Amino acid sequence: MIHSDKQKRQIDLLVAAPRGFCAGVDRAIKIVELAIKKYGAPVYVRHEIVHNRYVVDELKKLGAIFVEELDEVPDGVPVVFSAHGVPKAVPHKAEERGLDYLDATCPLVSKVHRQAERQTDAGRHIIFVGHANHPEVIGTFGQVEDGQMTLVETLDDVAALNPEDPEALAFLTQTTLSVDDTHAIVDALQTRFPNIIGPKGEDICYATSNRQDAVKKISETCELVLVIGAPNSSNSLRLVEVAERIGSKAKLIQRAEDIDPAWLEGISKIGLTAGASAPEILVKEVKNLLAEHFDINEETVQTTAENMIFKLPRGLETA
Template identity: 75%
Template sequence: MTEAPASLPAITLLIAAPRGFCAGVDRAIVIVERAIEKYGAPVYVRHEIVHNKFVVDSLKAKGAVFVEELDQVPDGVPVVFSAHGVPKAVPAKAESRGLDYLDATCPLVSKVHRQAERQVEAGRHILFIGHRGHPEVVGTFGQVPSGTMTLIETVEDAEAFSPADPDGLAFLTQTTLSVDDTAAIVAALQRRFPAITAPKGEDICYATSNRQTAVKAIAAQCDAVYVIGAPNSSNSLRLVEVSEREGTPARLIQRADEIDFEWLATVRTLGLTAGASAPEILVREVVTRIGERYQVEERQVETARETIAFKLPRGLETR
């Protein structure tokens, strides 16, 4: 970090831990990198591999080509499916075209997919708690026949839902939701439908929960919080909401050049965290930029240690 002159104002940075990359994001990025090494460029990726422009641009520079639909992938080149998961129709279409594909779906999202299949096989209608249009929601709905799943976005949705068979319901959730908001929706569903089947274990992933807990830990001690992440990153947006719910103003930024120093004019203690698809290099970039205007005292506040790692697909394990 650049040494700031003594005349600069002081600021304390409380940096949340855990923050940044989770195991699923790390695995997805490595899958694209290894695929480029194995097959050579270009390797096509359907949808942003993770929701972060810096990561996407870095992979583009290495030979990845990002597209929204499989129709945009030429014949004869490999394609990677993003960490958010895809409907079953997508790999089926890839196979019908003879495309080599690699599935970078986070294993924790895949776990939700399998649970959805099992609940439908058991004859239950699924209430899926999530955000309309998010790629993970689209992918999960695409695992089961149309009409077997209903999206629930709010407590109001939970209160309004009218099932054909109140005793034949199950619920599942998107992995990147607000822990507190989801608990309120689940409570409403369980009150209205006591027989509803809950998922085995928690659907909201460990990384989402851990990052929200870490933000809660720093927010109470801060005047403001910056969350590094993309505006289309569900887990990053939830971190902003968690801070604000604790009574601490928060903003989402993607890079250091988005820092609003006027907003920081009265801030003496600033919280800093990063969503699960934001690399640590962006955290350090923000700290360095703040250090150009302030004398920075940097403290890390650790609430959990993450040791989870996921295996790579067969054929990509070793270089």
């Protein structure tokens, strides 16, 4: 625990905005909650609905059961697909079994899925910028036939590419990547393959970009940045990297209790943010813990306003 003197030491706390839930996460959680309301418990969810232990545990209390594969879902119960998206084979299999399913895939991920189909239909091979084994990458690869897409994670991967037809290429990216790293990889792709076709807009989602911009801003003056998020949350891990790159120390925590008192010794300015799947209640928890031990001078640093809302699937609005 953090021990303080009788007289609390003052520290500045810069809280990033935007932070926490994005519209896609908000929608995915609502879909599970409304499915439980509509069908009654239990409702099965294939893969963690979003990468956050607290959120998953709260939904379990309501009656959600989380499984990794469709085979684990019994007949006759509804199943929800996570916000990260699933390979095409998964809904097909659900239909074959006569399962009611709800797709909570983030609409911005679905947009990438549609682009993948369009590019392969046009006869192009897709270079996909992303992280191996991330559920979003697995889901996107599962939209097209085997062999129609190649994953690149680094600049070295780009240098090693040897496509059959360098003139028939397209690229897409995972939605939760580091904006700066991805620009470097895309630049390298465009330099090597001048005719490569890119998406009309940016694939990296607005929420990922916004949270990274806000972290850059607070990291300029903070000695330590606390990022609330899960160790398997791509967008949260990128926030840590962004803060470190600016020159701040950064730590990924899941809850307030993960804060090591040693991190705070001699620190006078702390930054605080949360990944796109971390609820605001966890931000409050960290603020409360710090306030118990320090005299907090809190300031919100807002870089942009977010007002994106995604529609719910048909049939759930009434629930």
